[in-house]
Amino acid sequence: MSGLLTETFLAALLSGAVVAAVPLILAGLGEQMSERAGVLNIGLEGMILGGAYAGFAAAVGGWGIWGGFAAGILAGMALAMIMVVFCVRLGINQIIVGIAITLGVTGVTALLHNVYFARTYPRLPAPEKWAIPGLSQIPLIGPGLFDHHLMTYAALLAPFVLMWLYKGSFLGLNLSAAGEKPEALDAAGIDVTRTRTTGALFAGAMAGLGGAYLSEIGSGIFVPAMSHGSGFIAIVLAMLARHRPVWVMGGALLFGLCLSAATALQVGGVEIPTDFIQMLPFAMVMAVLIAFGRKARLPAALGTPYRRGQR
Amino acid sequence: MSEMTEAPRVAAAPRLPGWAKPLAFALLPVLAALLAGALVLWALGSDPLNYYTYVVERGLLRTRGLQASIVHMIPLLILGTALIVSFRAGLWNLGIDGQYILGTLTAGVVAPKLVAVMPVVPALFLAMLAGAAVGALWALPPALLRAKHGINEVISGLMMSFMATSLAAAIIKLWAKDPASLEPQTSTIPVEQRLPLLPGTDINLGIVIALVVTIAAHLAISRTSAGLKLRILGLNPAAATHAGLPAPRMIVLVLCLSGAIGGFAGAVELTGVLGKMQASWNPAYGFAVVPLVFLARMNGWAMIAFVFAFSVLSIGGASAAVRLGVPQSFTMVLVGFLLLFLALAEWIDQTRREQA
Numbered sequence: 238m239s240g241l242l243t244e245t246f247l248a249a250l251l252s253g254a255v256v257a258a259v260p261l262i263l264a265g266l267g268e269q270m271s272e273r274a275g276v277l278n279i280g281l282e283g284m285i286l287g288g289a290y291a292g293f294a295a296a297v298g299g300w301g302i303w304g305g306f307a308a309g310i311l312a313g314m315a316l317a318m319i320m321v322v323f324c325v326r327l328g329i330n331q332i333i334v335g336i337a338i339t340l341g342v343t344g345v346t347a348l349l350h351n352v353y354f355a356r357t358y359p360r361l362p363a364p365e366k367w368a369i370p371g372l373s374q375i376p377l378i379g380p381g382l383f384d385h386h387l388m389t390y391a392a393l394l395a396p397f398v399l400m401w402l403y404k405g406s407f408l409g410l411n412l413s414a415a416g417e418k419p420e421a422l423d424a425a426g427i428d429v430t431r432t433r434t435t436g437a438l439f440a441g442a443m444a445g446l447g448g449a450y451l452s453e454i455g456s457g458i459f460v461p462a463m464s465h466g467s468g469f470i471a472i473v474l475a476m477l478a479r480h481r482p483v484w485v486m487g488g489a490l491l492f493g494l495c496l497s498a499a500t501a502l503q504v505g506g507v508e509i510p511t512d513f514i515q516m517l518p519f520a521m522v523m524a525v526l527i528a529f530g531r532k533a534r535l536p537a538a539l540g541t542p543y544r545r546g547q548r
Numbered sequence: 549m550s551e552m553t554e555a556p557r558v559a560a561a562p563r564l565p566g567w568a569k570p571l572a573f574a575l576l577p578v579l580a581a582l583l584a585g586a587l588v589l590w591a592l593g594s595d596p597l598n599y600y601t602y603v604v605e606r607g608l609l610r611t612r613g614l615q616a617s618i619v620h621m622i623p624l625l626i627l628g629t630a631l632i633v634s635f636r637a638g639l640w641n642l643g644i645d646g647q648y649i650l651g652t653l654t655a656g657v658v659a660p661k662l663v664a665v666m667p668v669v670p671a672l673f674l675a676m677l678a679g680a681a682v683g684a685l686w687a688l689p690p691a692l693l694r695a696k697h698g699i700n701e702v703i704s705g706l707m708m709s710f711m712a713t714s715l716a717a718a719i720i721k722l723w724a725k726d727p728a729s730l731e732p733q734t735s736t737i738p739v740e741q742r743l744p745l746l747p748g749t750d751i752n753l754g755i756v757i758a759l760v761v762t763i764a765a766h767l768a769i770s771r772t773s774a775g776l777k778l779r780i781l782g783l784n785p786a787a788a789t790h791a792g793l794p795a796p797r798m799i800v801l802v803l804c805l806s807g808a809i810g811g812f813a814g815a816v817e818l819t820g821v822l823g824k825m826q827a828s829w830n831p832a833y834g835f836a837v838v839p840l841v842f843l844a845r846m847n848g849w850a851m852i853a854f855v856f857a858f859s860v861l862s863i864g865g866a867s868a869a870v871r872l873g874v875p876q877s878f879t880m881v882l883v884g885f886l887l888l889f890l891a892l893a894e895w896i897d898q899t900r901r902e903q904a
Contacts, residue, residue, distance in 0.1 A: 291800075295590045323888070323891060327892075327895050328895070329895050330891065332640060334891055336838060336887060337839075337884050337888045337891070339884075340835055340880055340883055340884040341881055341883075341884025341885060341887075342884075343880055344879070344881035344882075344883075345881055345884075346875035346883065348592065348875055348878060373820050461877070465710075467705075469707065469710075470839070472703055473703055473707070510718050512714040512715070512717040512721065512827075513714070513718055515714040516710075516711050519707045519708075520711055522707045523704065523707050523708065526693055526699060530696075
């Protein structure tokens with residue numbers, strides 16, 4: 238046990254927690270905006286997975302890591318477009334369409350993986366890190382928090398940008414109105430459909446980016462169904478954080494720490510069956526929901542399509 | 549009076565029989581999904597026509613394939629019933645896969661012990677009840693969260709499902725492993741102590757149980773007062789509360805009943821087909837059944853037909869995966885397409901009704 242508490246070990250634990258948290262932060266922030274605008278995106282899991290495949294395939298195909306991120310964003314947005322057309326425009330049940338997207342993407346990415354990568358299992362090289370001068374020299378937290386790929390820092394800053402967006406911009410207010418009282422937004426002369434479209438597309442882009450991060454930076458390979466429920470966890474994070482982007486990040490980091498601790502303990506030689514480790518994040522979500530469920534709040538018009546003049 | 553004041557219909561369209569429209573609205577999405585699937589196959593470099601004919605031949609036309617398809621229907625029918633029970637009440641029991649897995653596990657642990665000490669029929673019956681009880685228990689946390697705090701049962705149900713797969717594997721590896729086997733799995737029920745086969749076939753009695761459960765549930769929902777209450781809850785929760793129905797208690801009851809049926813499905817499949825539970829067993833039937841239930845418009849009889857068609861597709865698809873190299877995950881793609889086109893058809897139908 239004493240070997241566990243070395244500085245290198247703890248730094249690796251922290252660093253792993255951040256890397257594990259980033260996809261959840263990105264997808265959770267996207268979902269938060271989408272939910273704010275009144276679109277419950279159950280397809281988030283599928284968008285993460287789609288982004289993971291697209292990002293990985295692009296990076297392997299010579300587009301580089303950043304090209305991969307762009308591909309992930311595009312894939313997520315393309316899937317979100319389905320959500321927009323079916324749910325926002327036509328008003329079809331958001332849960333059904335969400336399940337369809339998740340199922341379809343799981344199938345399609347498994348098929349594509351089978352065709353292109355199943356024989357060779359290509360692996361991306363370890364990502365290029367960018368140590369923040371000065372800060373990365375601090376013992377323990379330096380290598381743990383301040384020695385990451387650039388995208389990691391971007392993800393950690395994103396909640397603050399969104400905080401500003403929600404508090405200080407018209408778009409932020411419009412988004413909330415679209416989720417709480419769409420008819421009021423309509424009366425104010427702003428297009429509800431367009432506002433909701435913005436929210437849904439943003440969720441797709443963020444989930445796709447999170448997926449690309451997961452495959453490119455997190456693991457370096459693509460495995461079918463590799464998102465393993467993180468989309469659903471992100472939805473819960475967005476639900477519990479209510480309107481606060483920073484809380485999404487806090488929750489995601491807690492999850493990341495829990496995931497990272499489980500892996501680290503295993504590497505450190507502590508005997509825990511992997512199955513229990515895999516259970517941990519989901520058990521944690523249930524525990525959090527049971528403990529704080531009362532406080533989870535969703536916008537009033539969430540999940541209901543908006544039709545003009547209809548009550 | 550009202551008949552006389554009604555304006556006479558001008559140039560009425562030729563009247564179709566009552567079942568024609570639902571049938572068209574069920575078949576068109578199926579056709580569209582098969583077409584979209586054909587495009588995917590073509591893009592992957594396979595011949596779609598070749599694939600589909602192979603699937604039909606292997607899953608339907610050969611006696612062995614047909615029997616396998618019918619056996620495959622057993623868990624799907626019972627799970628579909630579990631979903632219908634919850635969907636009709638406006639509740640989304642998407643934790644069904646977890647309930648199924650723990651029901652399977654429970655029967656896998658209990659049944660070999662019971663058949664050793666008592667006659668087969670009561671032993672298997674008890675094992676099925678145990679599976680159902682565990683399924684209901686696993687549905688309880690999402691049900692309570694929904695009833696007490698209004699938390700969406702979709703998410704919490706999925707969380708419970710993810711937990712169940714890992715929990716089942718851990719339980720088998722730590723406490724319920726068959727010492728005689730190298731693989732992590734429960735003790736095997738001897739073949740002669742499983743559900744008996746229907747004479748002259750490879751199909752076990754489970755299909756009869758599944759059909760009885762499906763039809764009984766359908767009749768209970770459409771013909772009894774309890775079924776009516778359930779439907780009122782689904783159609784208009786506010787009205788249900790106004791009518792004096794205890795909505796929160798009903799939510800818990802319905803979701804647990806659905807969970808019990810889900811656990812029962814696993815137990816029936818274990819005692820009839822599997823004989824043992826393997827640590828890695830997670831067929832994720834639930835998501836495949838969701839679209840079938842919608843296609844059938846939550847009607848038990850129609851679901852039987854669609855589950856049969858899907859079983860043929862799965863069994864034929866499994867052969868095709870070996871012979872034609874089209875992975876089994878293609879079936880999942882088809883199901884995803886099906887769900888989308890189904891939603892679209894529903895929308896078209898609704899829009900037309902609004903305009904009429």
